[in-house]
Every structure is written in C-alpha cells, then in structure tokens.
C-alpha cells in the first residue's frame with residue numbers, strides 16, 4: 435500500500451465514508467435526492483446559433499429556483515435564421531425514429547476549461563457531432579455540476595481523489611451523495627418539447643432509469659464514449675466498475 439493509499443484511507447475513515455472500496459454503487463431512488471423547483475417560468479423561442487459542430491436551434495428554459503438550462507436542436511446548415519423559423523423547428527423534432535437527445539450535466543472544469551481529469555468536455559463536443567448527424571437535441575443542464583454536489587464540493591472531492599480516493603468514495607467521504615442530480619427539470623423540458631419518447635445519447639444507464647421514472651420513454655442508448663487519457667483513465671475505470679457506465683476503457 436502506498437503512502438497515498440494510507441492517507442486516503444485515513445481521510446475516508448475520518449470523514450465517515452461508508453462505501454467498501456471497489457464495491458458496486460447502488461443508484462438511490464430519485465425521490466431521495468434533494469430536489470430543485472420544477473416550475474417552468476419561461477422558455478424562449480428558438481434562435482439559430484452556428485457552432486463548429488453545425489447549426490443548432492437554441493432555447494433557454496428558466497425555472498422558479500432561478501436555474502436556466504439550454505436546449506440545442508441540430509438543424510441543417512441552410513436552415514433559415516429568420517423569425518419564421520419556429521414553425522419549421524417543430525417539424526424538425528418529429529422523425530420516424532424517436533428523437534435523439536443528450537442530457538449533458540454541467541461540468542465547468544471539463545466543458546469550459548477542457549480539463550483532462552474527466553471525459554465531460556470531449557463528450558460534449560462528440561455529443562454535438564452525434565446529434566448533428568442524427569438531427570437530435572442537446573439539453574445542457576446547469577444545476578448538475580459535480581453530479582449535483584456543486585462546483586465547490588466537486589473541487590473538494592478532487593482534492594480527496596488526489597490523495598487516492600476514487601470519485602465515488604471522495605463524494606462519500608465529504609458526507610455527500612455520490613449521485614445528487616435531480617432530473618425533474620430535465621423531464622419538464624422534454625415534455626414541453628413534446629419529447630416523451632427518445633433515444634438517449636449516454637453511456638450511463640442511470641440516466642435512462644431516472645428519466646423513465648419521470649415519464650420519459652427511452653427507446654435505447656446511443657454511446658458517447660471517448661478515448662481515455664492518462665489523467666482520466668482511473669476516473670473512467672471507476673465509472674465502469676462502480677457506477678455501471680457502459681464503457682470499454684481499461
């Protein structure tokens with residue numbers, strides 16, 4: 435056992451971690467997660483935003499607790515940017531196959547700064563490409579930072595990971611849920627968009643189970659797996675081995 439391992443064990447014990455190292459983590463029922471306010475107070479009409487991943491029709495979704503999320507629906511390059519776009523936008527989300535959706539949880543370190551500690555940034559970019567190919571929608575969920583524990587706690591958890599704990603035990607050592615994301619606002623947005631039967635772009639079966647519990651039928655999962663790097667390899671292994679993510683990384 436390395437000195438890092440000893441220190442991590444001591445920290446874990448001091449802070450009351452209950453997980454057995456290497457044990458499979460069990461997803462808590464959604465109702466046990468601290469919940470946000472799921473009253474939608476405003477949604478905007480779509481506006482066309484060109485990106486390096488193609489054009490997207492973006493909308494803002496504002497909830498009573500002050501959270502604002504973004505939806506981005508892929509549109510063809512020649513899609514009109516004028517005010518009359520809304521009628522055609524509605525046609526875009528009706529295909530023969532269930533609409534492809536990625537529900538991407540905010541990760542400021544990965545999505546904005548390109549952190550190599552996680553797979554979030556590359557998954558966001560690849561997800562946009564996948565959705566552009568399928569004509570699907572990205573929901574960027576902004577109160578999900580750190581799997582719902584927030585940015586401050588995520589960085590605290592990183593400090594514990596630096597002394598040997600994995601991503602699951604680090605959250606538990608802080609006395610926090612390993613999974614604290616509330617998907618009720620996500621389900622509200624999907625229902626408002628008429629997307630109650632979808633294909634979900636994710637490696638995480640928990641998202642499917644949770645959305646289905648909230649009234650969204652998930653036809654199947656479409657993988658969004660990225661090539662591991664030296665900095666996120668352990669994190670991805672933990673996702674696969676302890677959090678049931680469908681990943682081949684090793």
Ligand SMILES: Nc1nc2c(ncn2[C@@H]2O[C@H](COP(=O)(O)OP(=O)(O)OP(=O)(O)O)[C@@H](O)[C@H]2O)c(=O)[nH]1
Pocket residue numbers: 537538539540541542552554557578579580581582583588591592601605635636637638641658679
């Ligand atoms: N607490 C904690 N959160 C992390 C860590 N690394 C990344 N995250 C957060 O994990 C979340 C990952 O979100 P997603 O990529 O949408 O979802 P996922 O559960 O990884 O599943 P996929 O759909 O396959 O990507 C983001 O909110 C990140 O901020 C970590 O080490 N600790």
